[in-house]
Amino acid sequence: MRDICAAASAPQGSFTNHFRSKEAFAGEVLDRYFDYLKELVAQALKDETLTPRERLKRYLDVITGKLERDGWRIGCLIGDLSLEASSQSQRLRKRLDSIFHKWRAPFASCIAAAQADGEVDSRFDATDLAEFLLASWEGAILRMKVERRPAALERFKTIVFETVFKKPGTPDLGTRRVSRRSAKRGANEGRARQALRGKSKRR
Amino acid sequence: MRDICAAASAPQGSFTNHFRSKEAFAGEVLDRYFDYLKELVAQALKDETLTPRERLKRYLDVITGKLERDGWRIGCLIGDLSLEASSQSQRLRKRLDSIFHKWRAPFASCIAAAQADGEVDSRFDATDLAEFLLASWEGAILRMKVERRPAALERFKTIVFETVFKKPGTPDLGTRRVSRRSAKRGANEGRARQALRGKSKRR
Numbered sequence: 001m002r003d004i005c006a007a008a009s010a011p012q013g014s015f016t017n018h019f020r021s022k023e024a025f026a027g028e029v030l031d032r033y034f035d036y037l038k039e040l041v042a043q044a045l046k047d048e049t050l051t052p053r054e055r056l057k058r059y060l061d062v063i064t065g066k067l068e069r070d071g072w073r074i075g076c077l078i079g080d081l082s083l084e085a086s087s088q089s090q091r092l093r094k095r096l097d098s099i100f101h102k103w104r105a106p107f108a109s110c111i112a113a114a115q116a117d118g119e120v121d122s123r124f125d126a127t128d129l130a131e132f133l134l135a136s137w138e139g140a141i142l143r144m145k146v147e148r149r150p151a152a153l154e155r156f157k158t159i160v161f162e163t164v165f166k167k168p169g170t171p172d173l174g175t176r177r178v179s180r181r182s183a184k185r186g187a188n189e190g191r192a193r194q195a196l197r198g199k200s201k202r203r
Numbered sequence: 204m205r206d207i208c209a210a211a212s213a214p215q216g217s218f219t220n221h222f223r224s225k226e227a228f229a230g231e232v233l234d235r236y237f238d239y240l241k242e243l244v245a246q247a248l249k250d251e252t253l254t255p256r257e258r259l260k261r262y263l264d265v266i267t268g269k270l271e272r273d274g275w276r277i278g279c280l281i282g283d284l285s286l287e288a289s290s291q292s293q294r295l296r297k298r299l300d301s302i303f304h305k306w307r308a309p310f311a312s313c314i315a316a317a318q319a320d321g322e323v324d325s326r327f328d329a330t331d332l333a334e335f336l337l338a339s340w341e342g343a344i345l346r347m348k349v350e351r352r353p354a355a356l357e358r359f360k361t362i363v364f365e366t367v368f369k370k371p372g373t374p375d376l377g378t379r380r381v382s383r384r385s386a387k388r389g390a391n392e393g394r395a396r397q398a399l400r401g402k403s404k405r406r
Contacts (some may be wrong), residue, residue, distance in 0.1 A: 073290055079345060083286045084349045087276055096349045124362060131346070131360050135355055139342025141335070142282060145289045146299045153339055159327060159335050163367040 023089050026081065030092070033077045034099050040066075041103070047109045052114035056107070057161060060137065063155050067141070072148045078103075079138040104130040111165075120165050129164070136160070204353070226292050229284065234294070236280045237302050243269075248313045255317035259310070260364060261341065267356050269342070277353045281306075282341040307333040323368050332367065339363070 001022070005012045019025040044059035067075070078099060086093040107130035114120040120129075136156065143152035204225070208215045222228040247262035270278070281302060289296040310333035317323040323332075339359065346355035 077287060081285050082345045082349045084280060086351075093349055093351070100346065100349060123365070128358055128362070131355065132358055135342040135346040135359070136339035137342065138336040138345050139340065141336040142285045142341050142345070143303065146285045146303060146393050148289075148296070152334065153400055155331055155335055156338070159331070159367060162326070164362060 023091050026089075026092055027086065027095055030077065030081060030095060030099070032102070037078075037103070041106055044164075045106050051119055052110050052117060053119040053161075053165060054169070056110065056114070056133070056165065057112055059154075060157050063137075064150060064157075067144065067153070068150065071149060072144055075141040075145045076138060079141055082138070100131075100134070104134055107133060114165075119167060123167050132164070133160070226294050229292075229295055230298055231290065232316070233280065233284060233298060233302070237306070240281075240306070244309055248309050254322055255320060256322040256364075256368060256370070257314050258313055259317070259336070259368065260360065262310075263356070263360050266340075267353060267360075270347065271353065275347055275353060278344040278348045281339060282344055303334075307337055310336060317368075317388070324371050335367070336363070336373070362373060 001012065001015060005015050011032070041059060042064055043053045044062050047055055047058060050058055057101060063076075067071065078096065081092060084094055099113075108127040109130050111120060111133075112126035115122040115126060124132075140152045140156035144150060204218060205215065210216050210273055218228075221233070243265055244262060246264050248258045250258055250261060253261055266279075281299065284295060289299060308332065311330040314323060314332050314336075315329035318325040318329060327335075343355045343359035347353060
């Protein structure tokens with residue numbers, strides 16, 4: 001709190017006068033952060049030049065760019081507070097839950113559109129897939145923070161868009177290969193492995 | 204620190220005498236936590252009565268049981284410290300990274316065994332899949348903490364074991380369905396949706 005007031009050149013009294021509690025302050029910061037994030041979501045998911053499935057990828061790439069700008073040191077405030085604050089503050093926990101609901105809604109619509117276009121498998125409910133995507137992505141960011149490099153983000157995108165969000169009709173090697181011990185690997189398998197290896201090396 | 208000393212009925216001087224810094228203390232707690240976790244990993248992944256793919260599932264179910272015991276309020280210390288400490292302490296960050304490497308190793312072996320048995324698609328490297336599994340699972344736990352219920356864990360298990368870790372050769376509806384708009388849904392699709400719905404309701 002002292003640091004925040006010093007950075008804002010404001011007396012501490014103004015701070016404690018304005019915010020009734022640290023929780024109230026954290027809630028305000030969280031809301032502003034989510035307003036900013038919503039803009040990024042809208043930019044990616046409303047991009048009519050892309051197919052719905054491509055828009056999902058775009059979003060993850062946009063966030064990757066922001067994380068790169070911060071040197072892979074800073075993650076997502078929603079994720080940070082989910083682990084730090086939700087066990088201590090009922091108020092922040094409820095606020096975070098409400099944010100997750102609002103956050104997932106445009107993703108669920110986009111995934112439903114991709115399913116309607118046959119771009120994504122329809123086996124799972126679009127809202128469940130949206131929840132899965134956002135939660136797992138928080139996990140990838142968590143791993144990125146520990147490594148301080150983007151490997152976990154690139155790995156996540158490669159694996160998820162070739163499995164959970166793979167285009168129906170694209171080769172599913174597992175169902176085609178007769179034996180894994182075969183010396184010859186399918187072209188796609190080689191590509192998938194190379195994609196991950198290449199990305200890991202590049203950074 | 205005061206609380207810890209009070210709980211241990213130890214004078215604060217003993218604490219500061221024993222641990223050179225809060226970092227040193229957190230490192231010690233982390234190591235003990237990981238020792239405990241390694242036992243759970245070994246129990247699940249060395250269970251010879253299960254196939255390698257079933258062992259992966261078993262691990263997630265064992266952890267789910269532990270999280271339930273804590274009323275879905277407490278998550279994973281490794282995840283918590285990854286987000287809280289890794290931006291502030293280089294020492295803890297390096298320790299966490301080393302833990303992730305040790306943690307993923309038995310999972311990579313188990314996944315490689317599942318791939319060798321044709322139980323899991325071999326398109327991706329087993330170590331990459333192990334990293335993906337553990338990081339994404341941390342994301343599911345993060346979401347669980349905010350909701351204080353197991354929906355995100357169950358959703359994660361259902362989706363991941365029917366996509367990333369699905370048994371090769373099991374129906375991939377996306378490649379079989381002609382049009383998503385078809386009124387008739389495949390039996391498996393119905394089952395997948397019902398599985399998620401049922402689990403959400405039960406809890």
